[in-house]
Amino acid sequence: xxxxxxxxSGSESVNSRWRDPRTGGxxxxxxxxxxxxxxxxxxxxxxxxxxxxxxxxxxxxTRRLDRNRxxxxxxxxxxARAGVQVGSAGAIFLLAYATLQLLHAFGRDPAAVAALSPIxxxxxxxxxxxxxxxxxxxxxxxxxNRERCLRVMPALLAAAxxxxxVTVVFFS
Amino acid sequence: xxxxxxxxxERVHGHLGWLxxxxxxxxxxxxxxxxxxxxxxxxxxxxLVTLAAxxxxxxxxxxxxxxxxxLVAAAPSVGALFERKEHLGVAALVLAWIGLGALxxxxxRDGAAPDLGRVAFVAYTGAAFVxxxxxxxxxxxxxxxxx
Numbered sequence: 001x002x003x004x005x006x007x008x009s010g011s012e013s014v015n016s017r018w019r020d021p022r023t024g025g026x027x028x029x030x031x032x033x034x035x036x037x038x039x040x041x042x043x044x045x046x047x048x049x050x051x052x053x054x055x056x057x058x059x060x061x062t063r064r065l066d067r068n069r070x071x072x073x074x075x076x077x078x079x080a081r082a083g084v085q086v087g088s089a090g091a092i093f094l095l096a097y098a099t100l101q102l103l104h105a106f107g108r109d110p111a112a113v114a115a116l117s118p119i120x121x122x123x124x125x126x127x128x129x130x131x132x133x134x135x136x137x138x139x140x141x142x143x144x145n146r147e148r149c150l151r152v153m154p155a156l157l158a159a160a161x162x163x164x165x166v167t168v169v170f171f172s
Numbered sequence: 173x174x175x176x177x178x179x180x181x182e183r184v185h186g187h188l189g190w191l192x193x194x195x196x197x198x199x200x201x202x203x204x205x206x207x208x209x210x211x212x213x214x215x216x217x218x219x220l221v222t223l224a225a226x227x228x229x230x231x232x233x234x235x236x237x238x239x240x241x242x243l244v245a246a247a248p249s250v251g252a253l254f255e256r257k258e259h260l261g262v263a264a265l266v267l268a269w270i271g272l273g274a275l276x277x278x279x280x281r282d283g284a285a286p287d288l289g290r291v292a293f294v295a296y297t298g299a300a301f302v303x304x305x306x307x308x309x310x311x312x313x314x315x316x317x318x319x
Binding site: 080094119125153169 | 229232233236252255256258259260262263266267269270273274277278280282283284285287288290291293294295298301302305
């Protein structure tokens, strides 16, 4: 591969000047002191290098798709982590809402929740959402075995639903 | 809001509530096989329940001020049923969005897709269950008193 040793002037780097077609970089790079003409051999070798680079860039765009479809690749747990976050946020919302409902039934509404809205239903909804979203998002991050957590998530969600329904039916 | 608009919104809310309760049962039934692609059905059901909930939230302050005191005075148990219906409606809305989120993640088709499908199944089943109870309660309440 031919390398150019002259320094780039101003803010241009050596590489950008080397590739800049306005300065004739590609063609000038193929010239030698002993032969001022463009050498076809060097041109072909240069094209080969460029083709190899282009193929690598094109492959990079399809690599993720190939990896997702591959039956033997080891998949990362990004979906599992997001699933744990979504599921746990929902379960925390239901549990927080049920807790606030219980407190309301016993006449012990937290002052911070009551200050959110004059209508208790809206206040409870906002408070539960404000609690559940960051709690669910942060809960999914430090977990070690996310796949296992995701596997128990349906049972956890079902338990939260059952607890919510019982609380609403009997303490409303 | 004028009385006419409030009554119109009330009726639309009631019909949308029943429609969304039935629509939420559709992805719940289809997701018995967790790998099934039911995102379109799930989006439609979630949009319906969100619309119904938005109309209900729009009506609630007027209902709470104008109708609920009369309803509680006339039939306290129906007034309590109305409050329960509101809470169950909130749960249906949240569970539908959880199910939709899990289904959207399951579309990546990686190793977690079956588990995410199961999460979506539980969420939509729960949403359909509480939405059906809420719709039934709404029907009983509207038989007693409307705007």
